[in-house]
Amino acid sequence: MTIGGRLNRAPRTGGWRTCAAQCAACLTIAVTTSAAAQVHLHVDAGMGDARDLQGANVAVAPSLGWTGRWWSVNGSGRYASRGDAGSALMGELEALGWLRLTHGLAIDAGWSGRQRSLSWARDASGWDATLGLSLEGGGGGTRLVLGRGQAQRSLAHVPLSSAEGTVWRQFGLVQIEILGRQTTLGEPVPRANAPGDSLQPGGGEVDSNPAHQFARYTDLGGTVRSARGAFSGSLALGHRFSPVGGGGWWRVEGLMWLTSRLGLVLQGGHNPPDLKLGTGGGRFTTLAFRVSLNGSSPVAHHRASRPGAEGRSLLLTRQPGGGTSLAIRAPGAGRVELMADFTDWLPVDLVPREVGWFDLAIPVPPGTHPVNVRYDGGAWTPPPGSPTIQDEFGGEVGVVRGE
Amino acid sequence: MTHHAVARCRRPRMPLVLALLSAVLICVVRQASAQDPRLTARLTEGLALRITRLADSARAAGLPPEPLIQKALEGESKGADAARIEAAVAALLGNLTRARDALGAQVGDEVIVAGAQALRLGATVTQLRDLQALQGDRPLVVPLGVFTDLLAAGVPIVRAWQSVQDVARHGGEDQQFERLRERVSPQPPEPADRHPPPVQP
Numbered sequence: 001m002t003i004g005g006r007l008n009r010a011p012r013t014g015g016w017r018t019c020a021a022q023c024a025a026c027l028t029i030a031v032t033t034s035a036a037a038q039v040h041l042h043v044d045a046g047m048g049d050a051r052d053l054q055g056a057n058v059a060v061a062p063s064l065g066w067t068g069r070w071w072s073v074n075g076s077g078r079y080a081s082r083g084d085a086g087s088a089l090m091g092e093l094e095a096l097g098w099l100r101l102t103h104g105l106a107i108d109a110g111w112s113g114r115q116r117s118l119s120w121a122r123d124a125s126g127w128d129a130t131l132g133l134s135l136e137g138g139g140g141g142t143r144l145v146l147g148r149g150q151a152q153r154s155l156a157h158v159p160l161s162s163a164e165g166t167v168w169r170q171f172g173l174v175q176i177e178i179l180g181r182q183t184t185l186g187e188p189v190p191r192a193n194a195p196g197d198s199l200q201p202g203g204g205e206v207d208s209n210p211a212h213q214f215a216r217y218t219d220l221g222g223t224v225r226s227a228r229g230a231f232s233g234s235l236a237l238g239h240r241f242s243p244v245g246g247g248g249w250w251r252v253e254g255l256m257w258l259t260s261r262l263g264l265v266l267q268g269g270h271n272p273p274d275l276k277l278g279t280g281g282g283r284f285t286t287l288a289f290r291v292s293l294n295g296s297s298p299v300a301h302h303r304a305s306r307p308g309a310e311g312r313s314l315l316l317t318r319q320p321g322g323g324t325s326l327a328i329r330a331p332g333a334g335r336v337e338l339m340a341d342f343t344d345w346l347p348v349d350l351v352p353r354e355v356g357w358f359d360l361a362i363p364v365p366p367g368t369h370p371v372n373v374r375y376d377g378g379a380w381t382p383p384p385g386s387p388t389i390q391d392e393f394g395g396e397v398g399v400v401r402g403e
Numbered sequence: 404m405t406h407h408a409v410a411r412c413r414r415p416r417m418p419l420v421l422a423l424l425s426a427v428l429i430c431v432v433r434q435a436s437a438q439d440p441r442l443t444a445r446l447t448e449g450l451a452l453r454i455t456r457l458a459d460s461a462r463a464a465g466l467p468p469e470p471l472i473q474k475a476l477e478g479e480s481k482g483a484d485a486a487r488i489e490a491a492v493a494a495l496l497g498n499l500t501r502a503r504d505a506l507g508a509q510v511g512d513e514v515i516v517a518g519a520q521a522l523r524l525g526a527t528v529t530q531l532r533d534l535q536a537l538q539g540d541r542p543l544v545v546p547l548g549v550f551t552d553l554l555a556a557g558v559p560i561v562r563a564w565q566s567v568q569d570v571a572r573h574g575g576e577d578q579q580f581e582r583l584r585e586r587v588s589p590q591p592p593e594p595a596d597r598h599p600p601p602v603q604p
């Protein structure tokens with residue numbers, strides 16, 4: 001349960017409203033299913049001062065994701081209800097597919113759509129299709145994305161186009177990410193009796209047709225994420241520049257697992273309006289419990305190692321039916337091989353799955369196993385981040401445990 | 404049926420039984436001394452024979468031979484010479500024997516192997532015995548594995564032993580040992596970092 005105060009900004013009026021003594025409580029139920037298949041399901045249920053409805057309300061927010069070798073599909077929703085203000089329902093669906101061109105270079109294409117309903121009547125919707133290019137290596141990477149779609153403005157949709165660049169890098173346990181994004185709503189309208197595309201961003205002489213209203217928004221921001229033991233957290237800061245109204249935004253989130261089943265989540269921040277839906281924005285704070293129903297927390301399910309100096313890390317995932325799957329993140333590597341007692345010490349190629357990740361096709365049997373890996377035919381080394389011991393042959397071997 | 408009739412009926416069966424017993428015995432003996440095809444395929448003939456003898460010794464002593472074969476295969480894959488491979492296998496056989504002597508013949512092979520690994524990393528026979536006594540009827544595989552992991556993680560043996568001892572004295576459940584392991588090997592970021600989500604303003 002939570003208690004938190006928030007200043008809420010009415011999205012339509014643009015004025016600030018102080019919501020005194022607002023309490024937010026949120027119970028988060030997280031279910032992670034079939035971790036080996038990269039399927040996750042989260043259900044957030046609770047009460048809060050939501051982004052969807054002003055004032056305290058009851059909210060339920062499920063989220064389901066499925067990540068395959070070359071694609072991922074994620075869906076999420078949020079239902080908020082307050083007795084005197086009706087209800088709000090927001091849903092988002094995102095699908096992304098990617099293709100590796102080289103070991104570090106990949107292209108991706110995706111689609112995402114978002115819709116909001118008020119008291120079960122559709123209020124706003126927006127979507128965009130994206131085309132991206134990502135390059136990863138040396139513990140970091142960059143991604144460029146172009147998007148095209150439609151956004152809600154007043155009672156009509158306007159064309160939406162966006163260009164986004166992201167750069168990230170891992171420093172030990174900390175990941176830092178910098179983002180720049182420009183979003184354009186509407187289309188440039190040639191001014192009457194004037195040659196060329198003389199634009200009037202966000203005001204001046206604009207066509208009364210909403211589809212032709214034109215505005216440009218530029219977001220610059222950064223995020224720092226980290227996790228250690230039972231703790232994980234992130235901090236995002238940024239600023240939106242726009243002739244029609246910008247401002248700073250920030251968001252902080254912390255998660256602490258109290259037990260393997262119960263965690264505590266603290267969120268707070270100030271969001272800018274949602275450009276796709278033309279709604280939202282404002283300050284919020286939330287303190288919530290996160291409950292994992294399937295017996296252990298995601299932290300317990302995923303035992304990934306500390307990334308090494310070259311951004312390499314080991315991921316062991318407990319499979320539902322027994323056994324443990326193994327994956328190694330080796331940015332920049334074209335080939336990763338593994339040998340262990342369960343391969344009779346014969347090298348086995350790991351299967352490249354997505355940019356920087358390689359999967360062992362067979363499960364790690366239960367028990368403790370000595371394991372060596374090598375990258376691009378180099379020397380045999382312990383898996384990144386695993387406990388390491390000297391072997392009897394002048395080298396080192398890592399210890400990996402299957403369950 | 405008379406006594407002679409019964410004797411006539413039984414007489415032909417004796418050689419048959421003896422023949423079957425002999426066949427079984429021969430199979431068992433051949434099985435025991437047969438060289439593992441993985442060894443003959445990857446080691447020189449002489450080394451494969453010597454490793455097989457060590458494995459047979461382990462088998463005769465009630466110890467699992469497979470770790471010895473794996474150790475030889477590991478050495479071969481890493482390009483070690485025959486003398487080094489044989490020494491490594493012999494050392495492992497010694498540790499398996501010490502672990503079995505410390506923990507008793509009634510424990511499973513995986514416990515013996517975990518004990519041998521702990522011994523190799525500096526644990527003592529007394530510590531294995533004490534841990535077994537502290538655990539009583541509770542399983543030993545996870546405690547020994549955690550003890551080994553702590554040693555592998557570079558925790559000084561005195562401190563590692565104290566930690567394991569404390570957990571064993573205060574319940575000694577596998578989950579408690581797992582938590583001890585996690586404290587030494589902190590959990591890193593989730594795999595979501597593969598495709599970092601964009602900053603959501």
